[in-house]
Amino acid sequence: MNNKVNFTIDDKECTSTSDKYIVEAARENGVYIPTLCNYDGVKPAGSCRVCTVKVNKRYLTACTTPIAEGMEIEVNTTDLQDFRNAVVELLFTEGNHFCPACEKSGNCELQALAYKFQIMAPRFPFQFNERYIDASNPKIYHDHNRCILCKRCIRVVKDDKGKSVFAFENRARQIRINFDSKLGEVLTDELAEKAMEVCPVGSILVKGKGFKDPIGTRKFDHTPIDKIVIPEKQNI
């Protein structure tokens, strides 16, 4: 049923199969589309908007839109690159991000994107929102200063009955990630590690594991984010 599809990315002829999202189809054709809230093998949310592309004159998120025959996709135009930078800059100014003091530095996708985009200073004013750190759980630190509300933890971290350990709370600017206190008490080591792994920034950390990999040996220390090879699609 997965038909072969032909499409173009920035005028380059490409082919893929119809079961792919644009971001995957592009990757197959050697085109990197930056993503942030997306996590391989998990239903895409399309909430950060970093992967925005232009398809037949409409802005769409490449992580949520299935590839289709005849699509003319723009990826690396000036306006799209500017929008992507804007999203990253907004996230840096919305939260309180101090890379040099962050356990995730070098493994952080937000930081890696900022380097990739060569962002020197954000165009937006820092908001200095009051956030807090919840260290009450025996296994996990939850630092809301660094949270970018990508919803990865909500989508991925479920207990053995399928219950969500993380959930949103409130809406609009008051929105935050809530860590279920009851499920948190019985969180397994595996789920705690999983939560830290899926968090693209340093918001969810397993206690005692923050510096497991020394600085200098981390994921993005020597390889920019667009050159990281993503393993074959796995289902979580």
Add this chain to the structure above:
Amino acid sequence: MTKDFVHQTIKKFNSDSYRLLDMLLDIQQEYGYISKDNISVLAGELNQSEADIGQTITFYHFLRSKPQGKYSIYLNNSIVSKMMGMDKIARQFEKESGIKFGEVTKDGQISLHYTSCIGMSDQEPAAIINEKIFTNLTTFRVKEIVLAMRQGKPVESMYCTNFGGGKNSSPLVESVVRNNIRRSGPLLQLNYVPGQVLQNKVSLMSPDEVISEIKDSHLRGRGGAGFPTGLKWQFCRRAKGARKFIFCNADEGEPGTFKDRVLLTEKPEMVFEGMTVAAYAVGAKEGILYLRYEYKYLETYLKQVLQDLHGKNLLGENISGISGFDFDIRIQYGAGAYICGEESSLIESAEGKRGEPRPRPPFPVEKGYLGYPTIVNNVETLCSTVTILQNGANWYRELGTDESTGTKVLSISGDCLYPGIYELEWGFSINDILEMSGAESTQAVQVGGPSGALVPPSQFNRILCYSDLATGGSLIIFNQTRDLLRDVVMNFTEFFVEESCGSCVPCRNIPALLKKKLEKIQAGDGVREDLKEIEEWSNIMQINRCGLGHTAANPVITSLKNFRKLYEALIQKDVNFDSGIDLSAAVAESCEFVDRIPQL
């Protein structure tokens, strides 16, 4: 005892977590709020985490996880309410009750809350008190009402006027809300006989013929987006699904809109008949009226109408003798969230979740409610389909303009002599409307609510139609005495800051940044660069997922475009740029902190 009720409620909805919103509303109705214990019971029974239940509760304005007053007063803080004196009313409520907005009196009797537009813009200031509507509030009335609360009187006894006209006076409604129908056309005229279209027209037509008739009429969605209705029905008919759903979107939340309230009050049979026609056309058996919580005062009445329609065989099985045509409608309440007027958010909300818009594709006509093909049509759209089938597509196309056929029900409010409901053919100009409603010295008209545009007098000859000024029907008139930036643009921007679902990064952040810019400009600190940044930052909003996100900067951006002089007059002349920081003030502050004398 507490737990018994919660268990019963869960059982009433078959432990179906998709009915969470109904359960939460019932529990709140019983106890006034949703306690931690009750969240725990819900989580256990529905096999969800407590955090998961909490994320639905905290999304909705009217759901509360803390006790509120026995009398909870929700005062509308939308623009028209403010224009009609809301601030005075608010201060009076605070004075009489001894608390601030957002608080509960110590004795637990009264709580004060602000709320977004409640659909009463033609009779402001208005408030919802324990689901009852109070309109045209004055400081005198506030004193009376709070006194009556102190005496523990029932809310219904606090009215001091006759019930409103039409069905507002029905024993099943008994509301002081007025219809204010100033001009009626095919939808609002009195000659509608419920069931005629089903019995005399639809029963003689095939579903495909119904769809072609609607397509031929060129009817487009009346909620604001303007999607061709016949095409939507056709997509849904073609979509494969074991079940199909017809939703009526009665969540009109665009500030300044109240037309659906009047249609639901006066023509509910027509709304339901429209849903039934749609069901016949696409092959659906289940219908849901998604009704905004603000209109809960219509509940008993609407339920009776549904029951009466059953009695007349206009709902139920083999409707109107059409063999095998079964369809039923239930009412689903929202719980206070503007975003739920967006069709995919509305579906999420009806599934008991946070009202976050879904990524599209897939579109609801293919994968909607519970993953089945779903039609979501506006109240007025559905009414229009009934008149089209009654009189024919040719008749309908004669109304309006070539590309915008039929009539539009407008909600007109603000600075005019005759605020209310006007059903007009498409093609009237703003000037016509100002004349019709008795507006004088008009400075600007907000067309299409905050998500639309602030239109200046130089454009009052523009035409209301899909190719020029499209609108879901909200028109708010501002006269020369209004401060457009301070009052109007600021109010609308605050509205969007509050009503974002918070999912997309630009929508969560940029309206608040624009609000700060407006405050800076208002304070006289603005510079030329600020105007440039407003334009550039607003431009980023187009990458958001939904219509709210796309339009949330419109108040600022359309006012800057059409009323640039107002901005120019406030910014500092000849200052192009500032660093955004007052260095001497910052140094002084830090010196004070460490007990040193600043040397600048």
